[in-house]
Amino acid sequence: MSGHSKWHNIQHRKGRQDAARGKIFTKVTKEIMLAAKAGGGDPTGNNRLKSAIEAAKAVNLPKDKIETAIKKGTGELAAEAIEEVMYEGYGPGGVAILIDAATDNKNRTVAEVRHILSKGGGSMGASGCVAWMFDKKGVLAFPKDEHSDEELLEIGLEAGAEDIVDDGETWQIQCAPEDFTAVREAFVSAGIEPAESEITMIPQNTVAVDKETGLKLLKLYDALDENEDVQNVYANFDLPDELLAEMQD
Template sequence: MAGHSKWANIQHRKGRQDAKRGKIFTKMAKDIIIAAKAGGGDVNMNASLRLAVSKAKAVNMPNDKIDTAIKKGTGELAGGDINEMMYEGYGPGGVALLIEAATDNKNRTVAEVRHALSKAGGSMGESGSVAWMFDKKGVMIFDKEAYNEDQLMEIGLEGGAEDVLDEGDSFAVHCAPEDFAPLQQAFVEAECTSQSAELAFVPKNLVEVDVSTAKKIMNLMERFEDLEDVTDVFVNADFPDELMSEMDG
């Protein structure tokens, strides 16, 4: 998970999220639409929708926008024709990438993803070419200053956690996708607040990259952030600690 969670730490340090609030809202709305479309508009009965709404509220998305997205997903309002896509590719240093997208125009999205990869010296991969390098997991990130590993492990095991990993500034708690909702509830009942919680693709093995290559990967990830159709990107790169130290400096 280091490739993905370290990227989240880099985003936080660079302050990119606040600068792109409008695009974040657009991406959050698509997540809500897809979740409501698949499982209905009741957050109490639809775990995926509950997670999507929770993430939207965490970035201060207005309630009226959340409600509108739910209604689009349930068909009460027009605009719910959104499809989930997964693209596979290779980036700088040969690292593997899984690119999640939500789009109403598949041709536009695949062209934009291919262009971003090409600009970074990467390339699109065939279906299945890199997906086997990742496992789908529930992942919850906790601030290391607020919680210790033993504490998270004790609570997590009761909720179905598989592992607690040290990610530098934080701990990542992993679980099987089907245990994600019970695990979240276990931490809520224990009054432990996570920095983030999501279903993510975790790399089975990490590819070590130097600082120069890591910066190229970061630039590519930022290009993907600029694409409104792209909802998440997972990479099997192990960002070097020197890069984090350099950013702190």
């Protein structure tokens, strides 16, 4: 399961991810703060912040809360000290899992993540054990019934896109993180708004799992995603078609 997999798209449509509005707001607010802290409060020169603001607007985070989060990130306003941390581990079937967290208490968060992984049939791994299996990429998704791959490539390649991937119902344009803003703006300027766009972690290879293992992995994924400190979960498994079909019913 990559940042944009068939499961991700189903999950997004059904609104399963971050079902509670409060949790959505907490996650996007933390990302704005971290982005502003890392690269400054001006989104025109901070691709990560620009992406974070777009994600916040997509879930209707009020403008004043966005501005406050930016100021907290830059230190203009007082705020709790939030740190970024990436945990690595394994799920059922030996699937590689990356867990991106933002926390004010690393001891608490690592203990909770370790417990969730263990309870879900997985385990925490050492730093570097699976991160090498993933590449950080900008990803823009476009409905296949609205656009051809030739059309998208013609626009994307000139702006810095690296590849286009068939992801079932969508085409995925992939690019280097530093080219994400330029690629996205090229499509918007051409009158084509991506259905989704983000900087994410893409697995270099995926592992096919059976239905039983897939169900266990989805349960583990949901448990991790429900933790208040977990921002994103990335994994390298492919669900069987029969399970995907059941989830769409």
